[in-house]
Amino acid sequence: MTTHPEKGGRIFLADDHPAVREGLTLRLLQEGFVVCGEAENRASLLAAIDPSRADIALVDLTLCEENGLDLIADLRARDIPVLVYSMHEDADTVRLALDRGACGYVAKRETSAVLVEGVRDVLAGQRYLSPRVVAALEASPPQATPIGQTGALSEREGQILKRLSLGEGNIEIASALGVSVRTVESYYARILVKLHLDGMKALRKYAIRQFKPD
Template sequence: MTDSLLRILIADDHPIVLQGLFDLIEAEADLLVAGQAESGDRVLDLLSQNDYDVILLDIAMPGKNGLDTLDAIHQLKPSQPVLIYSHYPEALYAAIAMRAGANGFISKGAAPDELLAAVRNVARGNHYLCPSLLESLINAEAVSADGETPSSLTNREFQIFYKLARGESLQSIAETLGLSVKTISSYRSNILQKLHLDSNADLIRYAVSSGLVQ
């Protein structure tokens, strides 16, 4: 970048959250909110026209969710730093996000100072996970070895798991990901087998009871 300010693109589909992030970041002398987006598609539109030091990206957004958007961001600009933030279970979603190429993960419940520290670290080319989350992440990866938790799914499987858990149809998922319905159906079968579930209804109940989706 040509100036000393770190340029931030913030993405969240809740206007109140978006405004809160804007106010927090703009109050810092070295940070600038250079863009705001309420959907994954809007993130990509802005990124195609502008450069950012970091994208602060929510997972749960309409249309392209955060994980879909993360994939698309790296296709558009492979080296773009992205900090994922979410209110979903930290260890699991952090594991998935970091495997998918995020530069950091922070909970929406984090203190403002921690969020700002994470933004600065990622914007300057570093990775960020708070120490307590790093410990939980290591434990989650160890637990996943038994093949019975979503953290044992591949990145693509988790994308499809997330969409199925939110009630999306095979056709809709196929269109979003640019794959055939037959391929999505095969992924679905693998997911159900890995999680020892029998149907989409079981998968949705499992995801809701585990707090993985609302």
């Protein structure tokens, strides 16, 4: 565990990339924060979050095969503010994270200074949306989407959903479609938002029902 004089608050990191967590730790320590714990998935977060005494959790929305949106409720139930730090900048994902209880949202393409600003604002009890996130929300007003409406999916999203129904894993799907595993995970996040489903378990069940033989 990294130690540092506590000047700015205790931060828990949830991201499935070790290099990202290392980079965030170094940047946050420079600003006087304490990185009090880290996790790469939901199980490791739930095991470590209570002993960490975190003041805030910085959460990615793609954790291995899991949906980071599920973690928001876990953390809010413990009265821990959540700042989402994600590559997903689309308005639907942002709104879903905020609806789940996130106190702020920072796009990963922002500068580290923007992230630090977001951390400070959320620690101060304020809501924070980074410039790219604000622009995405302004450019895409909310629209109602019927729950489970597969027609809302793109052709590629439909292909991924069908392969998921056949029991294929992320590596198999990525190889078959000629994309990276990370790209497949990004598609999962978008599909979950469009179908209003809570996590990969619900998505797999939906896919199986949708594509089961007549």
